[in-house]
Amino acid sequence: LAKTTQPISMDSYEGQEVNITCSHNNIATNDYITWYQQFPSQGPRFIIQGYKTKVTNEVASLFIPADRKSSTLSLPRVSLSDTAVYYCLVYDGGFKTIFGAGTRLFVKA
Amino acid sequence: EPEVTQTPSHQVTQMGQEVILRCVPISNHLYFYWYRQILGQKVEFLVSFYNNEISEKSEIFDDQFSVERPDGSNFTLKIRSTKLEDSAMYFCASSEPLGQNTGELFFGEGSRLTVL
Incomplete structure (x- = not known):
């Protein structure tokens, strides 16, 4: 299973764009990059998933360079309610999704 | 939304x-999972379950733990002889069949277990 590394924490202000970068140097050819969000005392919630280039949905964008050794989750115009832990993980199609420590994003007014 | x-x-x-x-x-x-999260720590994989049998389990999932799908709807985690260190939030998750999506996990709200 490919290991991921992401910043422990980040601070931002309301209305700003937040970019959280994750490295996954040993990602395999068949792996997908997946991001989850977790609020306190709640289960993680899927945000976005991609394989290469750029993926965008109503919540976020995911940028993946050609070598796929890193990825960047972009949250446009964050609000206080985006304060959460964001997990980057690599999904290999198996039955075991492993979460790392995540990035604690704190959005200030 | 389900x-x-x-x-x-x-x-x-x-x-x-x-x-x-x-x-x-x-x-x-068709795929079911249990995870746990000790307060302030990361979400840890315990076990995955498919077709009425365990697909994968972590080193945490020892003989103290068992899972079962007793009927067509419920999926249970049994912890025998609980220990203080079992205190955690336990999350259940499920996902669609592989090949129909790319493994998006849908988590429940969790069950907080406090062992005294």
């Missing part, structure tokens, strides 16, 4: 007692 439901939301038990945590996965999902 969701994964878990009961109880909070259970307090004495050390050494048995606990059963229950989950109702999303109805058309």
